[in-house]
Amino acid sequence: MAKQFTSIWTREPRQPRGSGLDRAQIVAAALEILDSEGLDALSMRKIGAKLNAGATSLYWYVANKDELLELVLDEFWGMLHAPESEQASWREVLTTFAYSLRGSMRAHPWVAGLVGHIPSIGPNAMRVSDRLRRAFTEAGFQGVDIYRASGTVMSFVLGQVLPEIAYAKTYGEDYDAESVSQVMSKVAGDYPEMFADYRDVAQTDPEVARALGFDFGLLCVLDGLELRLRDGDRSRLRK
Structure with missing residues (x-):
């Protein structure tokens, strides 16, 4: 049963x-x-x-x-912030929400063990979901794409932050960057170009690297959603 x-x-x-x-x-x-x-x-x-x-x-x-x-x-969920869609563009709403979710999860890492395991159908969760729904609706998304777009942003943030929380829980925030580089030089010996990228391009401050990676990824997600929205508009005009 x-x-x-x-x-x-x-x-x-x-x-x-x-x-x-x-x-x-x-x-x-x-x-x-x-x-x-x-x-x-x-x-x-x-x-x-x-x-x-x-x-x-x-x-x-x-x-x-x-x-x-x-x-x-x-x-x-009640700790999160996002402006009303009537007061900001859909990208501003989603950007504010994404950064608020990231910051709140990092401040309260226990939530990593609850998201996806415990139902999120309380009043605060419903309020947040509806605010995102209205932002995407006013942007021009229709039907199930409204919820797919919202889920895409949520999945991006969770995909970025959950590994951060897991890493911090396992190893702590403080570690010797030079020792990491030494280990990488050994395990990446067969991939000299990749190791050169790691050595020359990677940020030495992991917090800066995470923040920059989050910025980059969020912009890519929102740009992709905006492009899909424009393509949808063009498709509807051709019909």
């Missing part, structure tokens, strides 16, 4: 009990733990201790940990 899809967003929040706790306090405590200790450290017991409440009392508000993660993931 297929697994039934459920979500905390399909029911009304329960009213506070005598403890005085509410859902917002629980989510805020969870976010503090996530930011300071990471996703693996989060538990209902820790949240209860932080709020001076028993872990079992939290289950009045959330049925299980997955429901709690739905709530904190939606709080993350």
Whole structure:
């Protein structure tokens, strides 16, 4: 039998009990733990201790940990910024959104373990999705292409940032650039031209390299979407 899809967003929040706790306090405590200790450290017991409440009392508000993660993931989507499509061009909306998503993910790396694993159908996620939808609609995209274009931008940002977060978690931000160059000179011995490119072109500051790579890639994505939009306009005119 297929697994039934459920979500905390399909029911009304329960009213506070005598403890005085509410859902917002629980989510805020969870976010503090996530930011300071990471996703693996989060538990209902820790949240209860932080709020001076028993872990079992939290289950009045959330049925299980997955429901709690739905709530904190939606709080993350609420951190993002993008202007209204009536106030900016579609490229400005998408550029602001992309940089906001990148910055927020890097500031809250625990989200890397939730995106794609936990449903994003809360009010903040829906607001962000609709803002992107309206930007692409006003740009001239139609039908399913609206959502394909939005998904393309989202996939680009995730594809750039998720490896950054994974690398930082595994190796940390500080490493000896010279030792990396020495290793590369050995493993790339059969590819002298590629190693010369790495040595002469690659940025020595990894943060600068990542930022420049993100800039380049985002411009390519938006340029490609704009070109597709223009081609679509020309096709419609020929019909």
